[in-house]
Amino acid sequence: MNLPVLSASDFASDQDIRWCPGCGDYSILAQMKKVLPQLGVLPEKTVFISGIGCSSRFPYYMNTYGMHSIHGRAPAFATGLKSTRPDLSVWVITGDGDALSIGGNHFIHLLRRNLDVNIVLFNNRIYGLTKGQYSPTSLEGHVTKSTPMGSIDHPLNPLSVAIAAEATFVARSIDAHVKHLEMTLRRAAQHKGTSLVEVYQNCNVFNDGAMAYAQDRNQRPENTIELEHGKPLIFGKNRDKGIRLVGHCLEIVKTAEVPTDDLLIHDETSADPALHYMLSRLRYPEFPEPIGVLRNVTGVATYDEQINDQVVQARSKKGVGDLQQLFNSGDTWQVA
Amino acid sequence: MDTPSSSNATSVQYVSGITVRMAGDSGDGMQLLGTQLTNTSALAGNDVATFPDFPAEIRAPRGTRAGVSGFQLQFAAEEIFTPGDSLDCLVVMNPAALVTNLADLRKGGILVVNEDGFNAKEFKLAKLDKDPLEDEVLESTYRLVKVPMTQLTRQAVADLGLSVKHADRCKNFFAMGLVYWLFGRSLEPTQRFIQTKFGMKPEVAQANETALLAGWAYGETTEAFGISYRVEAAQLEPGTYKNLMGNQALAWGLMTAAQRSGKELFYSTYPITPASDILHELTRYKNYGVRTFQAEDEIAAVCATIGASFGGSMAVTASSGPGIALKAEAMGLGMIMELPIVVINVQRGGPSTGLPTKTEQSDLLQVMFGRNGESPLPIVAPAGPADCFEMAQEAWRLAVRAMCPVVLLSDGYIANGSEPWKIPNVAEMEPIEIQHPEGAAQTGEKFMPYSRDENLARPWAVPGTAGLMHRLGGLEKEDVTGNVSYDPANHQHMTDTRARKIELLAEQIPLQTVFGDKSGEILVVSWGGTYGACHTAVSRCRKAGLSVSHVHLRYLNPFSRNLGQLLRSFKTVLVPELNTGQLRMLLRNQFLVDCRGINKVQGKPFTVRELVEAIRDQACVDRDCTVVDQKLQLCAS
Numbered sequence: 001m002n003l004p005v006l007s008a009s010d011f012a013s014d015q016d017i018r019w020c021p022g023c024g025d026y027s028i029l030a031q032m033k034k035v036l037p038q039l040g041v042l043p044e045k046t047v048f049i050s051g052i053g054c055s056s057r058f059p060y061y062m063n064t065y066g067m068h069s070i071h072g073r074a075p076a077f078a079t080g081l082k083s084t085r086p087d088l089s090v091w092v093i094t095g096d097g098d099a100l101s102i103g104g105n106h107f108i109h110l111l112r113r114n115l116d117v118n119i120v121l122f123n124n125r126i127y128g129l130t131k132g133q134y135s136p137t138s139l140e141g142h143v144t145k146s147t148p149m150g151s152i153d154h155p156l157n158p159l160s161v162a163i164a165a166e167a168t169f170v171a172r173s174i175d176a177h178v179k180h181l182e183m184t185l186r187r188a189a190q191h192k193g194t195s196l197v198e199v200y201q202n203c204n205v206f207n208d209g210a211m212a213y214a215q216d217r218n219q220r221p222e223n224t225i226e227l228e229h230g231k232p233l234i235f236g237k238n239r240d241k242g243i244r245l246v247g248h249c250l251e252i253v254k255t256a257e258v259p260t261d262d263l264l265i266h267d268e269t270s271a272d273p274a275l276h277y278m279l280s281r282l283r284y285p286e287f288p289e290p291i292g293v294l295r296n297v298t299g300v301a302t303y304d305e306q307i308n309d310q311v312v313q314a315r316s317k318k319g320v321g322d323l324q325q326l327f328n329s330g331d332t333w334q335v336a
Numbered sequence: 337m338d339t340p341s342s343s344n345a346t347s348v349q350y351v352s353g354i355t356v357r358m359a360g361d362s363g364d365g366m367q368l369l370g371t372q373l374t375n376t377s378a379l380a381g382n383d384v385a386t387f388p389d390f391p392a393e394i395r396a397p398r399g400t401r402a403g404v405s406g407f408q409l410q411f412a413a414e415e416i417f418t419p420g421d422s423l424d425c426l427v428v429m430n431p432a433a434l435v436t437n438l439a440d441l442r443k444g445g446i447l448v449v450n451e452d453g454f455n456a457k458e459f460k461l462a463k464l465d466k467d468p469l470e471d472e473v474l475e476s477t478y479r480l481v482k483v484p485m486t487q488l489t490r491q492a493v494a495d496l497g498l499s500v501k502h503a504d505r506c507k508n509f510f511a512m513g514l515v516y517w518l519f520g521r522s523l524e525p526t527q528r529f530i531q532t533k534f535g536m537k538p539e540v541a542q543a544n545e546t547a548l549l550a551g552w553a554y555g556e557t558t559e560a561f562g563i564s565y566r567v568e569a570a571q572l573e574p575g576t577y578k579n580l581m582g583n584q585a586l587a588w589g590l591m592t593a594a595q596r597s598g599k600e601l602f603y604s605t606y607p608i609t610p611a612s613d614i615l616h617e618l619t620r621y622k623n624y625g626v627r628t629f630q631a632e633d634e635i636a637a638v639c640a641t642i643g644a645s646f647g648g649s650m651a652v653t654a655s656s657g658p659g660i661a662l663k664a665e666a667m668g669l670g671m672i673m674e675l676p677i678v679v680i681n682v683q684r685g686g687p688s689t690g691l692p693t694k695t696e697q698s699d700l701l702q703v704m705f706g707r708n709g710e711s712p713l714p715i716v717a718p719a720g721p722a723d724c725f726e727m728a729q730e731a732w733r734l735a736v737r738a739m740c741p742v743v744l745l746s747d748g749y750i751a752n753g754s755e756p757w758k759i760p761n762v763a764e765m766e767p768i769e770i771q772h773p774e775g776a777a778q779t780g781e782k783f784m785p786y787s788r789d790e791n792l793a794r795p796w797a798v799p800g801t802a803g804l805m806h807r808l809g810g811l812e813k814e815d816v817t818g819n820v821s822y823d824p825a826n827h828q829h830m831t832d833t834r835a836r837k838i839e840l841l842a843e844q845i846p847l848q849t850v851f852g853d854k855s856g857e858i859l860v861v862s863w864g865g866t867y868g869a870c871h872t873a874v875s876r877c878r879k880a881g882l883s884v885s886h887v888h889l890r891y892l893n894p895f896s897r898n899l900g901q902l903l904r905s906f907k908t909v910l911v912p913e914l915n916t917g918q919l920r921m922l923l924r925n926q927f928l929v930d931c932r933g934i935n936k937v938q939g940k941p942f943t944v945r946e947l948v949e950a951i952r953d954q955a956c957v958d959r960d961c962t963v964v965d966q967k968l969q970l971c972a973s
Contacts, residue, residue, distance in 0.1 A: 060809070
């Protein structure tokens with residue numbers, strides 16, 4: 001089949017974008033529009049489903065089908081749609097409050113069911129649309145409008161949660177790191193099964209610079225580590241540091257002092273989630289934070305595939321259902 | 337049933353109908369006994385109506401009053417509408433069942449007791465300080481028949497080598513055999529059932545069948561009963577019939593609606609009593625294209641239906657009151673997105689967790705108003721178990737006409753009750769027409785997702801269609817274009833349009849019919865599962881000469897176009913409801929008619945007697961009713 005050659009503009013809707021100037025969301029939108037034409041999926045076969053929050057305005061800006069649903073529930077809408085329309089390419093757009101607080105339940109269940117949908121989680125560690133309350137990913141001690149003495153909540157790590165739920169594709173990227181973001185979104189789209197991409201996204205109004213250590217191009221090499229499948233974990237501006245597994249712990253070593261063979265080699269395809277989980281626990285400032293694909297397990301059946309397979313199986317076993325036959329089956333009696 | 341006149345050697349007496357209740361411990365298999373007797377009676381051509389009543393606990397403490405499970409059934413040689421008020425026959429397996437059910441047995445009724453269930457240990461569990469069977473009033477008031485069912489069952493299956501525990505499990509089949517003998521029922525349907533159900537375990541099948549036959553033989557041999565009874569076939573409308581439970585009828589109605597509209601059914605739900613049986617039923621029919629989704633919670637269940645509806649499926653969710661409370665936000669979203677779904681509420685006693693296994697009609701105002709903002713939704717309500725089949729289809733028909741969620745209100749009494757259902761001819765059913773717009777690309781015109789047809793419904797454009805890409809959402813939309821809009825005049829216009837759209841459905845539903853005269857003194861207005869009791873009560877009062885008519889509403893929002901006129905044609909409007917006056921409030925509000933309530937919230941359906949008395953009291957407010965009372969007495973016996 002010859003697909004028309006599409007460009008980013010084919011995926012842009014005619015609506016004015018209403019995010020704050022300087023918001024990290026713009027970059028994610030731009031990368032998405034860049035990735036979609038590369039996938040060979042038509043705009044009319046693509047659906048964006050969001051919850052509530054700044055990020056959730058996303059579908060209005062895409063010239064695809066879309067639903068701006070209710071707070072935290074986008075995964076449930078996506079489940080209903082993808083289960084009945086497996087032919088569609090379905091994206092869930094969500095934020096840290098939407099996915100991890102009010103929608104935590106649905107987030108976990110979408111991941112464990114492994115529907116073939118892609119989740120992009122915009123993590124800015126703050127509630128933006130409600131003007132600056134702390135979120136489930138805000139750090140301890142964070143002073144916000146609702147935590148004047150500092151947050152006493154322990155933050156939730158979405159990648160750890162996803163890996164615990166045995167998600168088949170778990171990745172992280174950064175709004176400002178556009179090439180990396182584009183690559184990560186593309187890989188997420190190509191994965192069969194639920195893909196989670198956490199994107200560090202700057203809220204320049206209510207939490208400016210909260211993740212500057214990773215977003216700023218000068219600080220990034222020291223504070224993040226780009227994962228590549230089959231490659232040793234090396235980071236630093238001069239690629240002089242690495243990660244090594246010692247017992248049950250990861251530790252930072254100087255590459256000059258340790259043979260490369262001793263460094264941890266990233267295996268994103270391992271079905272055992274233990275090492276992926278350990279990677280997800282690496283947090284700034286003690287460690288560089290991993291970006292890229294932590295986990296990419298293939299060959300796991302998807303929910304949408306199975307729910308439709310069962311219909312096919314039942315029909316081949318019992319024949320296509322006939323209502324009249326059903327109604328007349330079992331005990332009946334005649335009244336003359 | 338007439339009181340028998342002789343009690344020597346067993347004779348056969350023909351009666352017009354029997355009301356019987358079997359009660360025992362929740363583990364005693366009383367529900368099975370009841371459903372078997374129901375099915376067998378239906379197959380014998382009787383009209384039947386049932387009322388299963390069981391505790392919320394799966395295994396409530398054994399032997400206690402709280403653990404008593406009962407099944408009431410009326411079978412008759414004439415058309416009936418309720419499972420009966422007072423019992424002609426009560427079968428009890430233990431003391432707790434006796435003391436909690438005896439009040440409903442009429443004087444002179446038959447009381448069959450498993451006397452092996454009556455011992456010191458059981459008295460203690462039932463909080464009794466002595467053997468209730470020793471009370472002489474029992475013998476003098478009822479026709480008491482004591483049967484050592486446990487011992488007789490053990491003897492009957494002795495040769496089969498079962499443990500005592502397993503042998504005792506067969507005693508409900510012994511009781512069944514005895515009851516079948518008493519009412520002259522054929523054993524054959526239950527023998528078939530045993531083979532189907534326990535065929536994989538031949539020793540269990542054999543033991544149950546042996547116990548069944550032993551129960552029958554015991555009735556045949558003993559002279560304790562004196563009389564056995566026969567109820568002839570009822571003259572129902574000609575056709576082929578099947579006994580159907582309410583939840584099963586809902587499931588089949590949904591499948592039929594899907595076929596009529598050329599759709600496959602997506603049913604998304606979270607387990608909750610008393611709605612779960614719809615899921616159990618539907619999930620068996622994958623070869624009919626049914627996809628069931630057991631969601632992680634009530635909210636996910638309804639949200640998934642909206643997602644599926646966006647994709648063009650027929651999507652349905654069901655719950656009971658507590659779950660509907662959780663679904664409220666998404667129902668509002670479906671309403672503003674203008675997507676069709678069906679939301680079923682199988683009501684139970686509330687508020688909060690309330691009485692999970694008992695019936696009530698107290699969620700009408702919840703589904704009418706229980707959402708934020710101005711968000712009217714159509715509401716329909718089946719009148720009984722068999723009517724669920726039709727109203728499930730009606731709910732979907734209205735949903736696609738108006739492009740919005742439609743609520744169907746059932747209740748625990750309808751859901752678990754059963755009655756004969758005349759099997760329809762599927763080939764003769766009219767299609768439910770749905771048109772999804774084709775791509776607008778050909779015309780080059782921009783697609784307008786909120787343009788409207790003559791019903792004010794917007795087009796149902798589904799993903800995959802080129803040129804029709806659009807975004808739905810919970811933010812207010814500009815009419816026609818569907819773009820987000822905060823314009824004050826547009827919000828007014830959209831609010832008015834959504835309300836008007838629901839009002840216009842009145843054109844799509846049948847005119848309200850009346851049982852009795854179209855004007856007069858008293859009009860009884862009911863809805864939902866109280867139909868049978870109200871109809872029977874009004875019928876009796878009319879026979880006694882009262883000027884009373886009955887209107888039963890199956891469409892609650894909007895009401896039928898002629899309802900206001902009907903209400904105003906009577907001096908008094910009585911509204912019986914199993915709540916504190918919810919329909920009454922809606923009727924008063926809409927029609928400014930002074931409706932009076934007959935209300936009860938005891939987790940139990942109305943008895944016919946309660947309603948007859950309420951109608952009689954109203955009729956006799958300012959007149960002497962001696963003659964009427966005499967007639968009512970006659971009619972009620």
